[in-house]
Amino acid sequence: MKKIKSVILLLLFIPFFAFSITGEEIQSLIDKSIEEGHSQGMVIGIISKDKTIFYKNGKLGINNDKLMDENTIFETGSITKIFTSLLLAIMVRDGDVRMDDPVEKFMPPHVRTPSYLGQKITLANLATHTAGFPYLPDNFYPNDLYNPFCKYSYEEFYTYLSNYELKYAPGSKYQYSNVCIGFLCHALTLSSQKNFEELLIEKITSKLDMNDTRVKFTDDMLQRYADAHIRDKKVPHWGISTFEGNGALKSSAKDLARFIEANLGYYKSDLFDVLQTALIDRCPQDLPYLDVGLEWNIAYKYNPEIIYHGGIVGGQQVFVGFCPQREIGVVIVSNSSANISDIGKHVLNKKWHLNEYRQQATLMPLMLYKFIGDYKNDEGERDIKISMLDLGHLSTLMFKTGYYPAVKLYPSSDYDFFLKVMPVNVKFSYDENNNITGLTVDHDGKIFNYKKVK
Template identity: 30%
Template sequence: MKLSSALLAVGGLIILGPVAAAEDFAAAVQKIASARVSNAAIPGLVVVTVNGQEQKIQGFGLVTKSTDGKNQPQSLPHLPDANTVFEIGSVSKTFTALLLADMQVRGQLKLDDAVAALLPSYTIPQYQGRAITLLDLATQTSALPRLPANLMPKQADNPYADYAENNLRDFLRSYQLTRAPGAKYEYSNLGFGLLGQALSARAGKSYAELVQERITRPLGMADTGIALTATMQKNLATGHDAQGKIVANWDMPTLAGAGALRSSAQDMLRYLQAHMHGANVKVPAGLQLVQQPQRATGMPGLQIALAWHVQSARGQTVVWHNGMTGGYASFIGFTADGQRGVVVLANASVNVDDIGMAALLPAAPAAPAAEASNSASTPTTEKLSATQLAEYSGRYQLAPGAILNISAGPDGLLAQMTGQPQAPVFPRKKDEFFYRVVEASLQFERDATGKIQSLTLHQNGHASPAPRIGDAAPEAAKRTEIQIPAEQLKQYTGSYTLAHGFKLVISEQAGQLYAQATGQGSNAIFAETKDKFFLKVVDAQLSFQRQADGKISGLVLHQNGRNMPGPRDAD
């Protein structure tokens, strides 16, 4: 449950996982993928790797992990393969961007055209006379929010299904921009959904028809689209949430350009190769244009092209995008020189960026000899007291919504990025700690009085400063879970409005409570005391509130130092 920020939807600042040299990256990817399946984090994966002329498609795990009668999948479990179909989520945005580039090259529009010119039936907001352009939408700089505030799904497990075009018109008519378009990068599903609508209007065809005509048919991608063909339905992997529960497929009729497509590894290989060798591909047009950096993101080493993110790290430039729906995750990327590429498709809403990046980034340089005894591969002998460790505890803000929580563990410090697993860090020398799970280190800085005031994350050749913004958040791992009978859990179920258009739906299944935020996947919540629950996948807690008669009247979401109250909606 990424309640705090859309930033994490496009890659956090720490990649938790090893990286590989070019000659052995396929083996490294296989090792990571196998581990993710074997530890039950993801039921099934298909990984595509391209290394020069060598291509490989590998399946791991099963198309579903459920075999009980209450949550029975339509097909029998088997190994996913090149033809297995997955929802690709926000990777669909790269298709939308390619349609835009194709129409630009054909002379059917220009990147700096105002969106309002393509959608005369809409009222598109402006900021002090500055109109939103197609380029603004394609580079996530439109100043539109991540989601429209009037997205209020009737089906919590299919949040976009009943969002109609008239809802989109209504929202845009009333929305006021808070800054000029083009001024700041802010990831927006709404923006790309609007871009899909604009391109469809200019072409006089539906988004699905446009994708088929301009991309999938020319590239021979028969198993890619929005509507499932009989073959796609037969090969569809079962989607699972982060806890392994089977979930519904998503439908996005109005915001299709943001994430509605499904595809297979075989088709995505064709799509990947077209981008890697775009200069030699005649159709679709615009393959080179989509890869050209257009604007900065405000994050070190990261620019945005048309939908694609262009990241420079360790002397390598990679072009990538990721995606996630309620039951699936995806990643596609390639090196800017066209030598290596990767696609990862998973049937669970669990981030797979680390698997993809392992195929694209070169190995970290060896530690200098002088530091060999304290390198990440050699245990440090330095021990710090509990009092010394407590000095470093706190929350450090690396970017909007990306907070690094540092706390004292039994053997040293524990570091946890928003939405990522906790990892230990070890002292190398005073105020400097290193990770063993990834090539990264933390350098703490002190003020004139000697108090820790900030840290700097060193990773992939970049230094990312982070001021200390408060005390360390309580660790979910240290919370004590208690059992509450299923019949008592039902009193908490219902919908709670945290903000206009943003709800938290609490449901109960088989004696377990789940929380699902608008437009996000479902996550289990665990009782710590009566009326107080916590999540394990992210550092967040829920406190339920009662009326005088004892009936639940609302809740408060505690996350990233904020307390967000949400009254319970009327039944």
């Protein structure tokens, strides 16, 4: 009888163990990323019903020997969008605005807000990326690709809005858009006559004791601010003014873990019910097995489904997510552009693939255009053509040689790329003005040099 009971208990817990990753495995992932140079420092927080545990290694920067921990401050990138959409949900709950309010209601009189055959854009359309706007405004021309959002102004945004024509009806199609969430944040601040940080503190962070989550630094936060890197190259932090609701928040792993605790109901607050509304209405994304709630990605490729979001800036990455069925959450912060989303998904559900090699980095699509062109080899090798596959925030370079089909070219740094379909590394060369002059192909140890001709 005892053996039968033991077998039954084992069978009951097999599904749990199948989805779980151990603390030793998590620490090993961090240590390997640091040792192989993919990140200067990383923290992973694991949230469960009983406790939150932080695993960490590394330092604040390549030239900053302060040790990384859960109180280190990071740029959160697009994680900010979750908070912007949550502000909308709270303001709807409190009767300040309505989901079906036309956004033009909150705009200055001189600004024309586009519509489609009389159908107006609502706050809900903006929050769900279904308003009909592209990834970025077409008058967005950054002077500094390492700090692209620092100079774009509201007047430039108003000019863009007044001249933009929708191509389809609002609410009919999903398209991930910085314009949508930036516009939503601006409308909420105009409606309330408060800035984004004031709204954030009043309605969210003060309720959750998230004192390190701010738009503007406190002096104490600045002392704990991690440097940004593309591999071992220090790069500037981003400055975001006009599109604050897209990516201006700074935070720590400890604060972000508190936010996940609140979403799972482990940290008690009056925000729990409104947090749950973010997952009720789901819209299919362009990728299979992936829906979007109120900004959260909901992935159901494997059972149980996971809920997550990533934040990427020039030289830092953040991942937050949770799995309600497993009653677990995760927060990852890294001061490097190397991808970490696979780690977060794998922690939530081990069925998600974990990359063995962390070579791939993430570059903003605007940083890729300079590589487009034709490249010629003087020794008679087939010409190479570099083009862009335009997928908005998922845009990628394409590599084509001779009659072979074009294949995706993945970044490992700001000028180094690689192919996944064969052992090929591509390194671009540039002049003193950062204009691309050529490329070098390393095909399994054989070196070929090309000049850019077009």
